Each structure stands twice: as C-alpha cells, then as structure tokens.
Amino acid sequence: MIRHNHRVNQMLDYFADCRFPKTEPIWIPALWNECGYVSTLDSKDGEILVEPARFMVKHLQYLLELSSDYAHTDQADLDDSVIYCSLLRYSSAWDYTHTGNIQSGTFLKFMILLPLLKKMNVNILYLLPVTRYSNMNLKGDIGSPYAVYNLFDLDENLHDPLLDGMENLTIHDELATLVDACHLLDIKVVLDLIPRVGARDNVFLAEHPDWFYWIDLNALPGFQPPHIAGLEFFTECTPDKLETIYRSKETLSFLNQFRLPPNELDSRLWNDLKKRALESGESLLPLIEQEMGITPAPAHSDWINDVQPIWTDIAFFRLFKDPSPLVRPYLPEGQPPYVLFDTIKCNLYPGEEPNRELWDTLIEAACFQLKTYNIDGFRVDIGHTLPVPLLESMFKMIKDMKPAAILISEDLFNRNHREAAKTGYNVMLGSGWNIMTDIRVERLQDYLRELPELQIHVFACSETADTPRITSRGGTELARLMTVFNYFLPNGIPYLTTGMEVYEEQPLNCGLGDNTGGADIPKAFFNTMAINWASESTLLPLLGQLQQLKRQYANLLEPANFYLSDSQGDILIYSYYLNDELFSACFNLNPDQEQTLRTELIYPGQKKTSLLLESEQGGWNRLSSEGTYEMRPYEAVVLITELIK
Template sequence: MIRQDERINRMLEYFAGCQFKKVEPIWIPALWNECGYLSALDNKDGEILVDPAGFMVKHLQYLLELSSGYVNIDQTDLDNSVIYCSLLRYTSAWDYNHTGNIQSGTFLKFMILLPMLKKMNVNILYLLPVTQYSHLNLKGDIGSPYAVYSLFDLDENLHDSLLDGMENLTIHDELATLVEACHLLDIKVVLDLIPRVSARDNVFLAEHPEWFYWIDLNVLPGFQPPKIAELEFFAECTPDKLETIYRSEETLVFLNQFRLPPNELDAALWSDLKRRALESGESILPMIEREMGITPAPAHSDWINDVQPIWTDVAFFRLYNDASPLVRSYLPEGQPPYVLFDTIKCNVYPGEEPNRELWNTLIEAASFQLNTYNIDGFRMDIGHTLPVPLQESMFKVIKDIKPTAILISEDLFNRNHREAARTGYNVMLGSGWNIMTDIRVERLEEYLRELPELQIHVFACSETADTPRITSRGGVELARLMTVFNYFLPNGIPYLTTGMEVYEEQPLNCGLGDNTGGADIPKAFFNTMTINWTNESTLLPLLEQLKQIKRQYSNLLKPTNFYLSDSQGDIMIYSYYLKDELFSVCFNLNPEKEQTLKTELIYPGAKKTNLLIESEQGGWNKPGSEETYEMRPYQALVLLMELIK
C-alpha cells in the first residue's frame, strides 16, 4: 500500500503523466465541475465532455488549494456538523461514455464531489457499505450492499479503471485516498460496519457454518417470522411478551423449520463438500442446498408483526451458542439453533455461551478498517441489538485506535437516547425519519419538545437511505421547508441523503415509512441507477444560505436558548432567545393555503424584524405598526428580532 499523506500527490503525479496519452473522453455532470475546468470538449443538457486525466489534474490541484482553508481537527464539533450519506456506487454512477450503460460509481469519481460537499457545509461523510458483497440471492439487478460477503475486502466495482496504470495501487489504497482527500477538507469519514448480519453466502460459511442459523430448504419460499395475533402491529419484543410469543401455534410451526448446522447434521458429507468446493472453486452454499437440503435462515425484523418483508439475501450471525435463559423453558426439547425477535436482540436477551471466535473476528474487522483506511468511526448496523459485552469490547478497541471516533447507533427512536449514550455512542438515528412521515403542527411540536433534553445528537432528517424521498411526500417545496426545519434543531445534526441536493425522487430503499404501498419500484440499494445530477434546480443555494446563517448566529443557537413559540394556525414556530435577540424559524405546514404570520404574536413589542431566509418567496405587509407575512404553502422563514429591553 501507498504511505499515508502521499496518496493525493501520488495520484496527481500519475494523472499529470497521463495527460498527453490518448484516453477516451468522458461525460460528467456539469454540476460536479467545482474546480473550474475550462477545457471541456463539449457541453449539452447539463453535462460536459472532458479529458479524464486533464480534469483529474485540475480537480486534485483544486482540492489541494482548497485544503489550505481547513484544518483537520481530531474532535468533531457535533453541534456544528452536517452529515452527508452516500452509497458510493450510486452517488457517482453515470453513463460516462454515453453508451447507454450506467457505470458504477467509484472511490475516485466520488472525490470529484468533495468541493460540492464543502459548499453544503458537510463535515461528516457517512458511507453506506463499501465492502465486498455476495452475488448469490441478489435483490434487484445488482444486489444489496448489506449482503456482505467479506468484512475484510472491498466491492471490486468501486475500483476505477482510470487508475489501472498506477503502480502498486490496491483498491484499499483507493478508499484510503478518498479518506485522505476528505481529511484535507476537514471531512470525517464514517463507514457502515455490519456486525449483526452477513450475506447468506459469505466467506465464513465454509469454515464456520455454526456461526449461522439453518432451516430446511423446502420452507425457504414462504419463510417469514410468525404473526402473533394477540399482539399489536410493530410491537417491541419486551420480556412481558415472551410467553405470548412462544405459546403461539405460529411460533411452534416457525421453530420446527430450523435444522442443525451442516457440520453437525452430517459431518462426513460436510467434509466432502468442503473438499470439493475447495477443488472446484464453486461456492459452497449451492452445494449444501443441493446435497443436504438446508440453507441459512433469511433475516427478518426484530419487531413483532412488522410489515417489512424478510431480507432474503442476508442471515443473522449466531452470536451466542445457546438460547437466552428467559426463553429456554418455552422451547421444544432438542430445538436446533433458531433466530426470532428475542434472539435478534442479544442486548436484551443474551445467552450464557458467547461465540468468542466470532466476536473476536467482528472486533478484528473494525480494527482492520480503522487502521487500513484511517477512517474516523462507524455507524453500527443494527448495533443496538449487539450483546453489551461485545459492543463494549468493540468500542474499546475502536477508541484505543481512534479516541475521538464517531459512533452512530441505528436506534430508531429518541426515547432510547440515554441507553445509546451510556453504551458509548455519540450520535443516533433517532425519531426524525418517523416524524416526517406525517408532518403536522402537533406532531412536530411534540418531537421538538424532547430534543433539548437528549443526551446524544440525533440525525435531523426528513429522509434516510431507508425511507422514501421527502420530495415524494410533498414535492420540492416540502423538501426545502424540511431542510430549513432540520438545520437549526437542538442536538440535531442536519443529515443529507445523497441526491437531496438535486431533489432526487427515486429512493435508495423504502424499508421505513414506506409511502409506495409496497410498489415494486427501482431502489438504489438493489438496482443500477443514477441520481438526477443534471436537474436545473438544486438545493445548493439554500444550503449555502443556511450554512452562513448558522455560523453567524452560532452563539445564539444553543439548546439552552431553545423554546417553542406558540403556533399560529398551520404555522409552527421554534425559537432561540438570548439577551436582546430572538431567532425564530417559521413553517407554513399547510400544503395548499397561504397563512398569515403575525410577528407581534411571536414576541410582542419587538423593535425590529429582519428576514434572514425564505425557502420560497412570499411578502411582507405592514398595515400600521403590525408586521405580517403572507406565507405560501410549505414555506419556511428564518427571522431575527431585535427586542426592546
């Protein structure tokens, strides 16, 4: 591998040497040309045709120049952070050669977007899985990045062929170079670590089949968790529900589908299968299915009566060799290892025999990724279900390597903030994704009341990679309104899902808050897709405005200064008050009708009201001494009031 701190310069030297060689030009979105490349060979319909070597020289030089304005500080100021979430293969995917075929995004191509991210005030880049994924049991035409084949290898599609001539360069170097480029611009890089599930076909299967749960192959087509009629929809698996779950006939049928791992089911046949797989190079899973009639159980939600379909491409790791003492009395005699709502939640229902070898491997994977790529932390996929001792051991290793590591919990609800903070996380997903599925004054106000008391920062988001796009709920106007709403929340980190900046409507996934009615639409998690980078309208100017205002009033925008102002009909207002200034953010949540905002009702006797930002144009009216503003449907305003003492 190439030494750290030399990678960008080495890559610059390489492309400088390629400039005069005959290399096929490529088309890129004009929006990406932040470096000001002036030698485009052609331009049309929001794209430019460039010599790739010449463009990369200009871009890398620009990155180095831009870096002089930033210092890479170890400790991240979460109060003044913005997170950008990217699925790399999708974010920078494009038809670069205009052949009609979309080429995968790469580590190199994503580097082109970094100056644009800085304009959006991004200082944390959260990368969805970049690890090697399985090509068996594909969802869609490309397969889910969460169907991880190996935690120690990268998706080969993220290699860029433009770098084929660079000596001693590995794909690991390509990711490390991206991280180095991010650090030059004071952007921390957080990877998605997947310690709770793996692809059903994975690198561990041949040597450690006992690390997974197995079912009879014949039940695979209709396999799903039991529906518990006595319990409500989307119920959490709490101890008081265990007897109801395990006394259910559906649960007994479900448990009967599980089988012993192949090495225990038939040791002699298993040894023969391993030998033949090694000799032929064939994946061992199809051989197991053909000759032993079993397969790893597909994963499913840990919530009871959840409508999410099962995850046919991934399987849970078996983190304990035994079942929790709380459920043993309910199990049939001789029950093979199984996975259900409670066994998924190893944090609440641990066994007594940890799978130490597996635990050590997962910890080693985290250490490997930190040391190899010099990243700044992890978002722990389904991390809130990990055994507490495993999570503590993993976090200790992570923090020994990176004391200031950013650790993001996937926990879906703000109410779990104390537990997440106590465990060692400093950021969590939180409830925003759920609140934004039904945007009403009362609902948003309830959400806002709990934010100042949180012991951990949460994503301030109207969409995530797992939800439909906000534009699909209310168009561009709602997307702009919610961008303003999320930018100034106490203990909230503005969170931008890749594509939001150009009002992308196609989702990455719809596992949470689905508004499609289960329609079979393309999703970037599973299908080859591009972001609409040539959209003439973008969110970038508004994001730059928000960045400037937040910096200007940073001393005012503290959780201790936050309070909810009285709503005015469909206009919801939150404010920050300090000394003689009141910073108020106002939202007309009515999708169809204008609403009149009366500033006198926000703070009677305010000396002066300044309009800082409006998401859509409206209009001031000043009859007499009363200031009013006619707010358009789904319009947001940011106001600063000077107060009379």
C-alpha cells in the same frame, strides 16, 4: 500537523504523467466542475465532455489548493457539523460514455464531488457499505451492499479503470486515497459496519457454519416470522410479550423449520462438501443445499407483526451459542439453534455462552477497516441489537486506536438516547425519519419538545437512505421547508442523503416510512441507478445561507436557549432567546393554503423584527397590519427580533 496528502499527490502525478494511456473522453455532470476546468470538448443539457486525465489533474490540483483553507482536526464539532450520506456506487454513477448504460460510481469518481460537499458545508461523510457483497440471491439487478460477503474486502466495482495503469495500487489504496482527500478538506469519514448480519453465502460459512442459523431447504419458499395473534402491528418484543409469542401455534411451527448446522448434522458429508468446493471452485452453499437439504435462515425484522418482507440475501450471525434464559422454559426439547424477535435483539435477550471467536472476528474487522483506511468512525448497522459486552469491547478497541472516533447508532427512536450514550455512541439516527412521514403541527411539536433534553446528537433529517425521498412526499417546496426546519434543531446534526441536493425523487430504499404502497419501483440499494445531477434546480444556495446563519448565531442557537412558540394555525414556530435577541423559525405546514403569521404573538413587547431567510425567494408578504405577514403553502422563514426595553 502533517497533512496526509501523499496518496493524493501520487494520484495527481499518475494522471499528469505523459505516459498515461490515452483514454476516450467522458461526460460528467457540469455541477461537478467545481475546479473550474475550461478545456471542455463539448457541453449540453447540464453535462460537459472532458478528457479524463486532464480533468483529474485540474481537479486534484484544485483539491490540494482548496485544502489550504482547512485544518484537519481529530475531533469533530458535532454542534457545527453536517453529515452527507453516500452510496458510492450510486452517488457517482453516470453514463460517462453516452452508450445508454450507467457505469458504477467509484472511489476515484467520488473524489470529484468533494469540493461540492464542502460547498454544502459537509464535514462528516457517512459511506454506506463499500465492502464486498454477495452475488448470490441478488435483490434487483446488482444486489444489496448490506449482503456482505467479506468484511475484510471491498466491492471490486468501486475500482476505477482509469487507475489500471497505476503500479502497485490496490482497491484498498483507492479507498485510503479517498479518505486522505476528505481529510485534506477536514471531512471525517465514517463507514457502515455490518456486524449483525452477513450474506447467506458469507465467506465465514466454510470454516464456521455454526455462526449461522439453519433451516430445512423446503421451508425456504414463503419463509417468514410468525404472525402473533393478539399483538398489534409493529410491536416491540418486550419480556412481557414472550409468553404470548412462544405459546403461539405459529411460533411452534416456525421453530420446527430449524435444523442443526451442517457440521453437526453430518460431519463426514460436510467435510466432503468443503473439500469438493475447494478443489472444484464451486460455491459451497448450493452444494450444502443440494446434498444436505438445509440453508441459512433469511433475516427478518425484530419487530413483531412487521410488514417488512424478509431479507432473502442475508442471515443473522449466531452471537450466542445458547438461547436466553428468559425463553428456555418455552422451547421444545432438543430445539436446534433458531432466530426470532428476541434472539435478534440479544442486547436485551443474551444467552449465557457468547460465541467468542465470532465476537473477536467482528472486532478484528472494525480494527482492520480503521487502520487500513484511516477512517474516523463507524455507523454500526442494527448495532442496538448487539450484546452490550460485544459493543463495549469493540468500542474500546476503536477508541484506543482513534480516541475521537465518531460512533453512530442506528437506533430508530429518540427515547433510547440515554442507553445509546451510555453504550458509547455519540450520534444516533433517532426519530426524525418517522416524524417526517406525517408532517403536522402537533406531531412536530411533540418531536421538538424532546430534543433539548437528549444526551446524544441525532440526525436532523426528513429522509434517510432507508426512507422515501422528502421530495416525493411534497415536491421541492416541502423539501426546502424541511431543510430549513432540520438545520437549527437542538442536538440535531443536519443530515443530507445523497441526491437530496438536486431534489432527487428516486429512493435508495423504502424499508422505513414507505409511501409507495409497496410498489416494485427501482431502488438504488438494489438497482443500477444514477442521481439526477443534471438538474437545473438545487438546494445548494439555500444550504449555504443556512450554514451562514447557523454560524452567525451560534451563541444563540444553544439547546438551553430553545423554546417552542405557540403555533398560529398551520404555522409551526420554534425559537431561541438570549440577551434580548430572539431567533425564530416559522413554517407553514399547509400544502394548499396561505397562513397569516403575526410576529407580535411570538414574543410580546416592543421589538424590531427582521427577515433573515425565506425558503422561497419573494414569498414574504407584509399585510397592512404592522408585524403581520402572509406565508405561502410550504414556506419557511427565519426571523431575528431585537427586543426593545
């Protein structure tokens, strides 16, 4: 098979060229030095000082050498996969110049991390949005990557100044080179596709204002979805709730805030404003707000009585030109286009007149990204709310171009696994993020029972980019315990959020499972931040052990062999049994007290039990009674038992 390494070689030649402009040395985390670069100029506190060009030569040479250990395949083995989720500008952000300022991560700098990812056995890299995002209505100091300004362009901050001298190189080439480098190590690359929302000043606004929902500008301060009396917190918008929603006075007041799109409200003024913006270079949206008194409606949750704040930087695309027939009887006469719980979920509440031009553009964007960067698939942002015909058309185009494409659904609950699989997804987020917010034996047992029956693989994780860090819930001990817990789950793919490998406590976001009480803390989705890469303690050795066990016992660790053992106090146990061999993972979920594990209760009869792994070295203490052990708080152990007949 042809190895697509020409871009990587071109970059290597560029850095090796004696005409490469002299640049100042940079500090990088010592942990990144997987290539064994020895010509460091200085080192201290977990960092090394390097000449960037010389370091990149050594690193790229090492990457090419390392690639001989891997054969890139089109199809990912999801049963033997590990997903690494990265926000590139954050994952490789660092104070490279020691000026006290964190510099953005880049496509090039992230290439330095690839050997480290292989050390963690990563074979799927999931990149949070790398598309160009809006600088208007910023959240935090740099803004959300989900406020996509243009689906056909990339975030210019991900360009690396070290590449300024490389002729004819575009930022699109920089991402394509990163993808090539990943493929050399048999790492599939999945991009975040954002087809449901866009920045409120999205590039589509000028030519397609009717692709958005508009409200009176005076309604913007305090804009929020209606609270529906009589319905509980975080209630799903099912058809039986529609009458309650639309009979509510708050809903009527909410609907009254919506206005026609600017081209329909006043076509002459609209054309004048477009012309003025084009000629003067002014941003179009402020002109619309100033001269027409309307603005795109900020996006909000599709769950009724959700406490999540509205997303002031993004707006929903208007995927249908008409509302669902199910809600038309409840609408005031002449109601302008509006967005609410049901219209957001137009998978369940489609209109009868699709916005075909918008649909075609969204499909075109997916195909553009697939072709331009040679990626391996997409995680579709809130894709479970998209019209099924749109998804089916999009997936057909994607699979025509990439038959083995990885397609990840953001659906938050395992119960929707059949629908996700039927739609064409092969991986979904699932319920893990929610279960791990309240770690108790009964709760985890309920979660485990449903996993073997799933028709689709799910993220096996205790944190995501949208949740607080697991370390913030119970320290490094809990982080290690849950890493072990998630590694052997039936139909689960171990999922690592960037920074988890060094026990990072600062979140990327806290939109789900928030444990901060709503505190206004820095979040990497919106603020300039760096991971604690200089940490002395890492998950790397444990991750290596886990993957070794998973491959060693691959035939045993099949969903058909899985069963849930009886708990012992606060000790949760799940097992796999085949041919008189028993693999058991045991977890003391008590944060404060030791718990006694009796191995004879896991499976009766004569047997020989051996320790395969413990989450904390030296914590495995046998008591006087044979087969009885004391497990420390938040300790995990993995046992292998041979049954003697």
